[in-house]
Amino acid sequence: MFSNGANSKGWFLVIAVVVLVAVGWLLQPVERLAGALAARQEFRHDQMMASAGHGGALALLGGMRSMVASGWWLRANLAWEKRDLAATTALIDLTVVADERPLYFWLNGARILANDMPEWRMAGPVPRAYRSVVNEQQAQVALRFLERGLRWHGPRAELYIEMANIHLRRRSDVEEAARYYRLAAEQPDAPYYAARIHAELLRELRRPTEALAWLRHVLNTLPEGDELARRDVVIERIQLLEQEAAAL
């Protein structure tokens, strides 16, 4: 193939490898700069590892993430109908590694893990102690799942609210629920109700002074013309807390 024989071919290969290594090394800063355009590589690594052997890796490389994730979500729902705990858990995981972007998968996946699965695990009447153990285990699974969502998405009010709901409803941990509602309320896209629920939970925790201070702070941030902000409700609760404080 080469006119000067094998020797020339060998030298070319050596030079080619050296040039590629040098170019790769020199382009590292450019690669880091250009990397801002790409999805975070640690997610892609997880995606590839999790989807390997499930027929999704090539599709993910080809850019069919929404399609693959939708397929796995559909299968997760079929497994959910059969109350197949292992398959549903695995398929929910596969769905979010295929496409981590839609919050829909994270929120609904967490709801299945925390709310539906404990019921599947407790067929018939079971002792209360066992019920609370199972609830706690599934709540922890769902919370770990949502924490992964937070790592991948960054702080999001929707994810914090879901975590708060799990703490409140499945674990009956008002303290933690209040903490997560506050985290949710502090996010820029938070719904107004997160702040109000945080205050209510503080009241429930018998910390009215904190609740009052929080509501006064929140009131200053609420827009005047927005009906969803429910300024009237916040003002009413502030007055109630003030009356309670005066009565003490």
Add this chain to the structure above:
Amino acid sequence: MKASFGRVRVIARQTLGEALRLRLTLLLAVIGAGLVLVTLQLREFNFGSAELKFIGDFGLGAMGGLGTLLAALATAQLFFNEIQGRVAYCVLTRPVRRWEYLWGKFAGVAALLALFVASLGGLIAVLLLGRGAQLGVTGVSIPIFFCACAVLWLKLTLVAAMTLLVCTYAGSALFASCAGLIMAVIAQVRPFVGGSGGMLWLRAWPNLSLFDAESVLASAQPPAFGVIAGVVAYWAVYVAVFGTFASYVFKRREF
């Protein structure tokens, strides 16, 4: 230099004409258009994201997959058609340098890929606008979508450059196209190589996952100028490196 550029342009034009007559090009374009149109039916199958986002994502995925196939297969087929048909010999007996011939081929394939991406991208944009008007929403920004298409084109041309390098020393189109596709897959999974271990040598290979059209589409704002400049510089350096290697090997190739 001007004369060289003129010769490269003539070869590129001739390559593009030949590429447009390939059945493979037509087949992949029809499959691509079919897949894009099927998206309208598949939207029922989408659960996670907004419908317009799904159409954009799916369209870019179809373009990426089929475009990679086109870049590897068409490059090899166009190169070996001329070698096996002895057309290359006629061209090279004229005052055309081998590197000019090779860069002309590359420019022709790059133009083919640009047409492929532009036509499918245009079709998807029409779908996005039409469906957006029906729903009364603007879920996907069309300028950002075209920016994503441009990033995809950079990726496809880099695959074509890799395949062209293989073509210059390979003995058959089948080997060259398979090797080109394997090189593309390696370049796509290259960022998953850890900081140490036996696979570290892969870090010398270009990183195709930088050309992430989906992430461009997912971001609400167009990428910063510095980032785009970085991606283009990265692409240009690797195209130049692969082109130079290919020119060197082709210069020493015996027919």
